Amino acid sequence: MSSQESYGSRLPYKFLVGLVTIVILFLEAPLIILVIQSFTAESYLAFPPPSYGIRWYKEVLTSEDWLNSISLSLIIAAVVTPLSLVLGTMAAFALDRGPKKLKHGLQTIMIAPMVLPHIVLGLGLFKMALQLDIDDSMLAYIPAHLTITIPFVIISVGASLQTFEVSLEEAARSLGASRFWAVWYITLPIIRPALIAGSIFSFIISFDEFIITFFLTTFQRTLPIEMFSTLMYQVKPSIAAVSTLTLAVTAFLTAMLILRGQVTSGDKVIK
Amino acid sequence: MSSVELKSIVKKYGAVTAVASIDLSVESGEFVTLLGPSGCGKTTTLRMVAGFIRPTSGTLSIGDVDMTGVPPHQRTVGLVFQNYALFPHMTVRKNVEFGLKMQKVLTSERGPRVQEALELVQLESLGDRMPAELSGGQQQRVALARALVIRPDVLLLDEPFGALDKQLRDHMRVELRELQQKLKISTLFVTHDQDEALSMSDRIVVMSEGKVSQVGKPTEIYEKPQTRFVADFIGRSNILVGKLENKGKTINAEGLILPNKENMTNGDDGVSVMIRPECVKITKPDPKATSASADVKGKVTASIYLGSIVQYSVQIIDGPNLVVTQNNTGFEDLKNLTVGDDVDVSFPDSAIYILPG
Known part of the structure; x- marks a missing residue:
């Protein structure tokens, strides 16, 4: 109420609500249309669909091509996520606790892959994978995905280490815990929300990655690549169904992230 | 036997000397306070005893064992931080138990020892609370219990009352001193608060710019300061x-x-x-007396009402400006003193102390 009044009259407030609604619709409408289209019973994409059914979901979940690409993407993400978490957390600790002089330079280098044009990164990784003869294999995908997922872990864990009270670790050490056990019993449980956030980011980014992986694959297809190559020569409703499935996974994980954030920030554990 | 002994301890950070050759000992059961302004090296010294900072040179022993290069977790010191540093994700009981768990004390033995420590600080009923659910004073007690439960060779306290309000601080001061004497635990206490130092310590080590200015009992420090710095600071x-x-x-x-x-x-x-301000006595000139009756005459130039005492600035005629404090006894003659009044100033010879340094 009071925030409403602080804008003065009610007219600008209504205008604001209208504007926000339009922006949200603009952002979400393509997704909503896609989701609705995925439930079509016809053999072509139309909006609104003349009839509804789960025909295309059945098709996707029985097609060997789709299932192979889905499982490849899931396997990559499942391997990348824990590796990304461990390596990123270690890097964040090193940046936070290491020599201050090196911090800014090193941090920039480690976070760069996140903001560098992925097409450039992809090209570089492609060259390297060819040289090492590891292209079109896990050995290429996993390090490639790690280069872009680790920065997210570094950022989320780094931010929480910055506000972490180091005296808690010192208290643990004075009570007989070595550095490692102090971090294990005290620091990690306290920064858990950041660890979870970093993991979820890593999973989503790996699962969704297209550009870099595209450079590295020849015969193997991750889900985004399968979707892209299917689109190249035909637009079938199965694309909409797969997209909706991908959307569901991502939305679920994001929701967990947001929910976690609320739970922890409202938690009495945090001072 | 001395619990803690520092011999020629030096700590340098590059060209900056934080601690310049300190010799210090805490005898068994003794309460020693490191007192000084911020940046005097007192916290650095405490952190060297705890093991978080490695001295540049010198030796440090705890319980007559050389500990100079030993990491913190292999020393048995009980450390209490200014911010308490309670583990926010553990209950009070788990906080206190942590040290025993790290020292691999048997599970069956831990329960009674945690209980005993909590009883010591009168918190036995709050064992299942989370730290955030406790008041500042209670958190302080948990921190103390957590440090004491491991039966440390020495208790280290780093400005432990800094975050408490004044009344609670005064209360905790008495409580901590009583506990320390009951357990006869050697204690090294760091503070910049002279009242805390004077009221709790067996001995005070006054530090300034990384050096020890004076070591002595509270009475010696207050009444017989060896340097101008000590006289000024205390x-x-x-x-x-x-x-x-x-x-x-x-x-x-x-x-x-x-x-x-x-x-x-x-x-x-x-x-x-x-000359301590409380040793100086000022009175209104007696109108009946001749002008020669008082040796020293002055004029009040400022007065600050502080409740139990009143602090005056008195300009001595042809002399210096003295700070004078008088107990607020409620007697009207002093109460009515205001800026500009003439006063007779007197002090016993014993109030005059000549600084050796």
Whole structure:
């Protein structure tokens, strides 16, 4: 109420609500249309669909091509996520606790892959994978995905280490815990929300990655690549169904992230 | 046996010397306070005893065992931080138990020891609370219990009352001192608060710029400061620059002629004289008396009401400006003193202290 009044009259407030609604619709409408289209019973994409059914979901979940690409993407993400978490957390600790002089330079280098044009990164990784003869294999995908997922872990864990009270670790050490056990019993449980956030980011980014992986694959297809190559020569409703499935996974994980954030920030554990 | 002994301990950070050769010992069961302004090296010294900072040179022993290069977790010290540093994700009981768990005390033994520690600080009923659910004073007690439960060789306290309000601070001061004496635990206490140092310590180590200025009992530190720094830092004091006159029998302190009762000299004729504000007495001039009845006359230039005491600035005629405090006894004659009033100033000879340094 009071925030409403602080804008003065009610007219600008209504205008604001209208504007926000339009922006949200603009952002979400393509997704909503896609989701609705995925439930079509016809053999072509139309909006609104003349009839509804789960025909295309059945098709996707029985097609060997789709299932192979889905499982490849899931396997990559499942391997990348824990590796990304461990390596990123270690890097964040090193940046936070290491020599201050090196911090800014090193941090920039480690976070760069996140903001560098992925097409450039992809090209570089492609060259390297060819040289090492590891292209079109896990050995290429996993390090490639790690280069872009680790920065997210570094950022989320780094931010929480910055506000972490180091005296808690010192208290643990004075009570007989070595550095490692102090971090294990005290620091990690306290920064858990950041660890979870970093993991979820890593999973989503790996699962969704297209550009870099595209450079590295020849015969193997991750889900985004399968979707892209299917689109190249035909637009079938199965694309909409797969997209909706991908959307569901991502939305679920994001929701967990947001929910976690609320739970922890409202938690009495945090001072 | 001494619990903690520091010999020629030096800590340098590059070109900056944080601690410049300190010798210090805490005897068994003794309560020693490191007192000094911020940046004097007291916390650095404490952190070296705890093991978080490695001395640049010198040796450090705890319980007569050389600990100079030993990491913190292999020393048995109980450390209490200013912010308590309670583990926010553990209950009070788990907090206190942590040290026992790390030291691999049997699970069956831990319960009774945690209980005992909590009883010591009168928190036995709050074992299942989370730290955030406790008041500042209760958190302070948990921190103390957590440090004591491991039966440390020495208890280290780093400004433990800094975050408490004044009343609670005064209360905790008494409580901590009683507990320390009951357990006869050697304690090294760091503070910048002279009241805490004076009221709790067996011995006080006054530090300044990484060096020890003076070591002594609270009474020695307050009444017989060895340096101008100590005289200035502990309590309020008037420090006057004096010159020996009359073949050393009197001191001319900025125009105030004082007797040189102990025939103190300081190499040349220059001396520093300390007069504590509470030792000076001011009275309204007696109108019936002749003008010669009082030796020293002055004029009140400022008065600050502090409740139990009133602090005056008195400009001595042809002399220095003295800070004078008077107990607020409620007697009207002093209460009515205001800025601009003439006063007679007197102090016993024993109030005149000549600084050796």
